[in-house]
Structure formats: C-alpha cells, structure tokens
Amino acid sequence: LTPTVEAVAAERVADVAANDASVTIDAQALRAEVGDDDIFLQLCQLFLQDAGSLALELAEALAAGDMERLYRAAHRIKGSVSVFHAPRAVARFGKLESAARAGDMGIIEMEYQASRRVLDSLVNQIEVAQGAKAA
C-alpha cells in the first residue's frame, strides 16, 4: 500500500508543480479593462500592499491548525487575484479553500506550499507589471 500512496502523492506534486509554472496574470487585459494607467497602478499597489500580510495569515492559520481562518485567507486571496485575470491562480487558491474545508492536513500542507509559490509568483509578476507601467 505504501508504494501506491507514495506514487499518487508524487504524481500530485508533479501536477501541482506543472500548474504553478503556468500561473500568469494578464496585465494587458486588466489595463484594457480599467482603461486607465492610474487605476491599473492602484490595483497593483493594493495587491502588493496586502500580499505580505495575507501570506503571513495563511502561514499562521496553518500553524495554528485553524481551518476556518485558513479558508478565509485563501478565499480573500482568491478574490483578490481574480482581478488580475489569473484563472489558474484562482483555481489554486480554490483548491486550498476546499482542502481547508475538508480538513485533511496531508492535502492542506501540499496545497499550502503550492499556493505560497503561486502567491510569490503573482507578486513578482505584478511588481514587474507595475514597474513597466510606472516607467
């Protein structure tokens, strides 16, 4: 049984890694949607301002084993990243939400790690987009 579980887990980790790599924002679509550089930059700024505290909230909730708090933080980030035309990121935090609701720590740990990587990636991409527009 153990080899089977390990095989499934390895497959899932590979799947998560593959998804992480393809998480991107669509800055151009967002800029076109809001029609204004200032608002685009404000959106980036607001996200970046909160990203650190939201990452911390995720970590603390996980450490405390507080599934409701973890769910709320994941939900909040999911809503926030949906603004940036990043459907895969939305899906990623949706999985973390579901894992928090299910309460399976094995899955939660894995989803948490994946979500953190996605969050870091988003922060990087939004910083780049912000810098490009500001320049």
Place this chain on the structure above:
Amino acid sequence: MSAVLKQEQKFGNAALKVLIVDDDPPTRLMLGTLASQLGYRTVYAKNGETAISVFAAEQPDIVLMDMYLPGMQGDEAMTELRALSGERWVPIIFVTIAGEVGRHVATLVRGADDYLVKPVDQDVLGAKLEVARRTIALQRQVEEKTRELRRYRDDAENEMRMAKEVIDRLVHADRVADPMASHWILPAANFSGDLVAVARTPTGVLHVMLADGTGHGLSAALSVLPITPSFYAMTAKGLPIELIASTLNRTIREQLPVGRFVATTLVSVNSVQREVKVWNGGNPPLLALAADGTIQRKISSRHLALGIAPPESFDSEFDSFRFEAPCQLFLYSDGVPEGYEAAGETSGQAAVEALLLGVPANTRMKLLRSRLSARHLEQRPHDDVTVVLVDCSGGATVTATKADSRRPSAGTLT
C-alpha cells in the same frame, strides 16, 4: 461628456448610487471603477458592519456585496439592509467566485436580487445594473401610485366624513329621540341607506318611518334624503301617514333618478285612541309583539316601495289595529333576514321571528344589538341592518279595527 452625465441623460434622473461591499481592496477598486465607467456613483464598505452604516448615511440605490465577508456575513448584512431600506426597494447583487453554483443559488434563495461572478465582466455588470435600475424604476412607480392612492383615499375619507355630517343633519339624526321608540342601525358601508325618523304630531300621535333606499352606501343614503323633510314637515302639521306616504312617493319620483326606490314603513301610534296604523311598502313585515315576545300581529308589505307607482295609481291604504294591553312594534330592514340567510338559515324571516320569543320588552333592543352585532363581528353586513322597537301602552286587550276595508284578516288579538 462624463459617464455620470451620460447616465443622467439616459435615465432622466440623477445617476444611481451603488454601494460596493468587499473586504478585498483590489476587488472594491475594480468594481468601483467598472461601475463608475458605466455612469454610476459609488460608495464603499469593507465589511457587513460598515455596509450598514454607509447604507444608512448614503442611501444607495443598489448594493454589490461579497457573499463571504469577515465578521458579519453577506446574507446577515442583507437582512439588516433590507430592514433599513423599509418600503424603498434596494436591489442587492451578490458577488461570488465562478464555480460556486451552490452559493449562487443560496444567495438568491436568501433574498438577493441577483449575483455576479468574479472576475467581473463589465458588460455583465452593466447589464445587471441596468436590470436593477429597471426594477428600481418600476418600484418607484409603484411607490408613487401607492402615494397617489393613499392621497385619494384620504381625500375620499375626508369628503365622506363631511358628507356624512351633512346627511346626518339633513335627516335630523339628532331628532330621532322619543321615549317610546328606540332603534339601531348597522351600516354595510360608511353610509347607511336605511333611515329611521321619529316625530310626533301636534296632538301627540307618534309617527315612525323606516326607509330603506335601493342598495347601500352613499347612493342609498342619498335616496332617502329627499323624503325626510317632508316626513317631519307633514307630521308637524298633524297630517296622517297615508297622506305622508303618497307625498313621499311623489317626491321620490320627482327628485331621484329612474330606478331609485325606497322601501318604507310608516307607523302611526295614537296612545289616546290606542290605535296603530301601518303603511308598509316593500319592507319586511312589521311585528306586533306581546309582553312575552310572541307575535300578535304580522303586517306584511302590501305596497310597492316608494317611487315605483305613478301618483295616479298610488295605493295609500293602510293596516290598523287597536291595542289595549301593552305591546311592542318590531320593524326591521331586509338586511336582518338576509344576514341570517347569508349565514345559511333556510328562512331568514323565520329566524327573525324566533329571535325575540320569550324576551321581555325592556331587554329586546339590547338582545337585538348583541345578537346582530355578533353575527357581523368578522365582516360587515352585505346590506344595512336596522331594527326599530316602538312601545304601545294600553289596556288589557288589543283590538283590531278595519280602517283598511280590503284587509279581511284584521281581527281581535289577545
């Protein structure tokens, strides 16, 4: 031209104000930006508690609210906002994440007007806000119509109050007071189409009139108006009821529109001669009751209601009888037996006749009021209900006379 101005021109009124409730700052800014671009004014709240205070202060027209808020949840906040808005309908649109179908349904079930899916598409947002705007416009039309109806109702009530006061004065409602006669009227509408008039001739003969105009309400009340002055004037001159009946018939034909009639019973009680005269045109029978409530005499209508017969063929002949023992005359309008029939009685007339059996004379009016009121506690009567009791004091026997030569049934009563 600004988007707000465009919207004002499009809608013909001030741009609608949208309250955006979301704990996520980028989402708030995004929704606000899209709504502003569509010409809506925006105000913001970051949670349910703040939404309530902003709602109270800003009186927004539409609410866009995240379902899942920290602290007070979206549906709890919605309940509070609904209570705050009172009669003013404010559409509440919940904003949720795509794929949360169960949540979308739940928001609608809990009373939301619609939902939006994040990431919010501006065209969809515009369409949903437009639907909300149409709902608001419709709601405001309904509110305006309701206000108009309320004004109309208030005006109508004021006019009716005044009309009632005038009618009461015209029919001398305050003059219907004689120690020998008592009456009670339960109107089917604001106005009674039944009228009771009581007066004495210069020689002390008591005249009582029970008139029931066609239908009920104001038109019926107006129908009985013209006959009152004549009744009082002719009684004051000591003229007999047969002449009064004939005059009233002519008055109604002259003054009321075609098709308006008045069922009328005229009674004359001469205490000195111990004689009762009755002219009954279209009303239920007059009952003469003995002390124990048994019916000594029943005088049914033998004439058409006033206003039907042409003057040249009007029949003014009356019934009469003498009384020597005390008796009581019981007059009532057709609303009394009809009320019993409406309640399932086979014969309303029989029910009325059984009503006072065994009831002493001095408690009959109290009993009538109590029983007839109880019948109509839950709903007003279909027709005006009127009862009149007239005391006839006299000797040991009641003797009938034959003033009406065509009435062979007249005889001595004991």
